Amino acid sequence: MSYSLNEVEAHSKRAARGAGLGWGLAEEAAKATRWLCAQNIDGCRVLTGVLEAHQDPACNLQTPISLVGEWLAEAGRLCPLHVGASLSDCATLVGSNGVRIRALSHPLFILPFVAAAARRAKTNLQVHWPGATMTTNGKTVDLATSTEAAFYIEQVEQVEIIVAPPLTKDANQIGRARPSNRDWEKLNSFAALTYAPATETSRRLGAGAGQSDND
Amino acid sequence: MTGSLRPSLRDPRQVMRLSRLGSLHQCRLSFMRILTRRMADEAWEFSRPIFNIAADGTGHAVYCAKGPDRTYSLVAFAHDLPSEMRSDRVIAEAWDATFTLFDGIPTADDIERLSKNVPLQEAGRIRESELSLSRANRSVRLWNHVVEVLASGHQPEAEQLANVGYLMRTTAVYGSGKFGAADREMIADRPEFSAPFQAEMLSVFLTRAFVRDLIEDAAQTKGGETAVRLDNRVARQLGIGNSTGLGMAPFIVNHPMLFNNWIMAREEALLRVRQVQRATDAEIAQFKEMLKRCSQSVSQWQSEHPLQVKKLNTLRADLDAVFSHVAKHDLSTDLPWDQLVRWSEAHLSEEGQELVNSVVMEPYDHLVDGLSNSLSDCNSDAFLIDGDMTVGALKELIQNCFGWALELDWTASENCAQAWYVSAEKLEPRIGSRFKESIAEYEQPLAPARDAVQAYEELRKWEHDKKISDFLLRHPEHRHTVRRSQISASAPYSEIQDNTIGEDILPIDMLRAKLSFFGATHFDPRSDRWVRICMFQGAPYPNELTHDNADHWVYPNLEGAE
Numbered sequence: 001m002s003y004s005l006n007e008v009e010a011h012s013k014r015a016a017r018g019a020g021l022g023w024g025l026a027e028e029a030a031k032a033t034r035w036l037c038a039q040n041i042d043g044c045r046v047l048t049g050v051l052e053a054h055q056d057p058a059c060n061l062q063t064p065i066s067l068v069g070e071w072l073a074e075a076g077r078l079c080p081l082h083v084g085a086s087l088s089d090c091a092t093l094v095g096s097n098g099v100r101i102r103a104l105s106h107p108l109f110i111l112p113f114v115a116a117a118a119r120r121a122k123t124n125l126q127v128h129w130p131g132a133t134m135t136t137n138g139k140t141v142d143l144a145t146s147t148e149a150a151f152y153i154e155q156v157e158q159v160e161i162i163v164a165p166p167l168t169k170d171a172n173q174i175g176r177a178r179p180s181n182r183d184w185e186k187l188n189s190f191a192a193l194t195y196a197p198a199t200e201t202s203r204r205l206g207a208g209a210g211q212s213d214n215d
Numbered sequence: 216m217t218g219s220l221r222p223s224l225r226d227p228r229q230v231m232r233l234s235r236l237g238s239l240h241q242c243r244l245s246f247m248r249i250l251t252r253r254m255a256d257e258a259w260e261f262s263r264p265i266f267n268i269a270a271d272g273t274g275h276a277v278y279c280a281k282g283p284d285r286t287y288s289l290v291a292f293a294h295d296l297p298s299e300m301r302s303d304r305v306i307a308e309a310w311d312a313t314f315t316l317f318d319g320i321p322t323a324d325d326i327e328r329l330s331k332n333v334p335l336q337e338a339g340r341i342r343e344s345e346l347s348l349s350r351a352n353r354s355v356r357l358w359n360h361v362v363e364v365l366a367s368g369h370q371p372e373a374e375q376l377a378n379v380g381y382l383m384r385t386t387a388v389y390g391s392g393k394f395g396a397a398d399r400e401m402i403a404d405r406p407e408f409s410a411p412f413q414a415e416m417l418s419v420f421l422t423r424a425f426v427r428d429l430i431e432d433a434a435q436t437k438g439g440e441t442a443v444r445l446d447n448r449v450a451r452q453l454g455i456g457n458s459t460g461l462g463m464a465p466f467i468v469n470h471p472m473l474f475n476n477w478i479m480a481r482e483e484a485l486l487r488v489r490q491v492q493r494a495t496d497a498e499i500a501q502f503k504e505m506l507k508r509c510s511q512s513v514s515q516w517q518s519e520h521p522l523q524v525k526k527l528n529t530l531r532a533d534l535d536a537v538f539s540h541v542a543k544h545d546l547s548t549d550l551p552w553d554q555l556v557r558w559s560e561a562h563l564s565e566e567g568q569e570l571v572n573s574v575v576m577e578p579y580d581h582l583v584d585g586l587s588n589s590l591s592d593c594n595s596d597a598f599l600i601d602g603d604m605t606v607g608a609l610k611e612l613i614q615n616c617f618g619w620a621l622e623l624d625w626t627a628s629e630n631c632a633q634a635w636y637v638s639a640e641k642l643e644p645r646i647g648s649r650f651k652e653s654i655a656e657y658e659q660p661l662a663p664a665r666d667a668v669q670a671y672e673e674l675r676k677w678e679h680d681k682k683i684s685d686f687l688l689r690h691p692e693h694r695h696t697v698r699r700s701q702i703s704a705s706a707p708y709s710e711i712q713d714n715t716i717g718e719d720i721l722p723i724d725m726l727r728a729k730l731s732f733f734g735a736t737h738f739d740p741r742s743d744r745w746v747r748i749c750m751f752q753g754a755p756y757p758n759e760l761t762h763d764n765a766d767h768w769v770y771p772n773l774e775g776a777e
Binding site for chain 2: 006007023028031086090092116
């Protein structure tokens, strides 16, 4: 089934919140998922992986110790959503010097944030890890040298972001997403955690009692 | 004239209070009026290629609206709904009629596919070829009565029709990607959809034509040769009703830049009019005419809700005061509209003030209408946080935008009595008591003022020259507040300057703010959480639309006038 990108965004926001992220990060996770889908990348698959990793103590997802020099986790792996948000925040730095990131979970999820940094810094950025190289000007992305397995990989030891020459590829955004049922349902189950169970009070008052609505 | 008396944009701290937002009225920038003006200017053509309604009132119809480059079609399905299933709540599962706006002219296959999905509404799926999904129920008060009267060869009494205002009420008009429809981004570059909610407004405009045809058809079936059609003048009095609940309230909080653009456009329009040095006789005459017609509309505005009854009584007294003020004071002096606005601020309620603000814009199409191009939000990157900003600069933004909130004791139960949440049962936004219901852990981020204060408390512990990127690395929970604060730097009207979770919050104020921009009239709150309105009442029907009637239809014609 195909979904509109607004559906993807709304669904992803609720799922990220349901997985325990703050509202601001949930909004950014949702925009990132939407951006990936618009590039014909399976954003829902990537987000599902990120949120599952968040639930898994063995993954031990962390934020960078510092935004100076290499971005590292104290232990465990770096969370691509937190890293992505910081990449976008630090667009000036990333857009002029690039950055190196160690032990990153689900690296593909930082791509939309690198794209945001590229737009803010008005430059082109290249993201590279073994087997995958992608270049973006913020609006579009060139995945020329990436293989599927390397592309959707669950973790990498090192990611390099560098300033790149202009893209020759034209923007080719698509307006629909076709996530797998498995991923959509998984996101749905995260999203469900944000819904308050109905009670007698909420049924009676939640939407506003009042005069008859059938006259 | 001293500098301090020169008109200026109104302070967001005045404009963005909930009670004032809950007193806004339609104006020249309302989305319905933008639509009808454009369609008339571009000489859109309307047709009804299919009207396939059986004797029992069920079937489907297609209404086409042909613009300069594209055609859009309302595909309408009429159903036989047992009266016990008729409910205006968004949670209903069956309706008298269901609709979609199709991008183009649907084929038989399209209609077949839509017939299996549109009647199911939320439980069905539509595609990117569809731009909206909506449904409507009959007004029980009027429908059968009007069918009977028309079937017997008579016209219903115009006044009774005008008082209810509609034969059918929509209970939701979904657009922008909902349930599989096309995203707004797919159509936003079309000139006809550049202003907000134009596809949704078009679907309602065509729905109104369908409803008229449907009731005339029902009368014809019942009365045969005796039956008559609705008189044009009577039919004009009928709009499309709408019941709007809490689902809409979060919108103006969740879209700060867009909401800013709406308010900013209206404030800029008001400022331009207040800066008019001298009004011409024609402009003064038009203002007076619209004021009279507006007063006619207010006299037809009914509500049983105590709060609105009180507001209406005050508004009627306000109108009397305006008439008497205008009769006594010459409008051909310097800065006449600025003087009038200042007088209204000193003498009228917020309802009255905002009505005056809307009516003074009427003679000034050349100053106001161009602002309809600035209503949309085209800068999606305003969402991105500038991490290079210093902690000190961000604190200043919060002080500017939420200074009042920093003074409030947010631990006092009356200041955080409510929480917004989404119900598992209906997946709709709700508001409830934080301390009496188990909802706090499901709270939606719809209290920007409280959240800003929380972020501010944390920011105070940081040195002024530290970067926000470093602050957010340690405090990602404040990202949404930082984003909103940075948006407020370029969007002064982006934030409601009031407590959205206080004990005395009236969600209907948030609903009305949004609906007034649609161009809705006759707000009739049915509780503090949902409101009925009327859309397109007084408007020409598609085939009647001309340059002359495309704009001021919202003001009823006076007795004896066309």
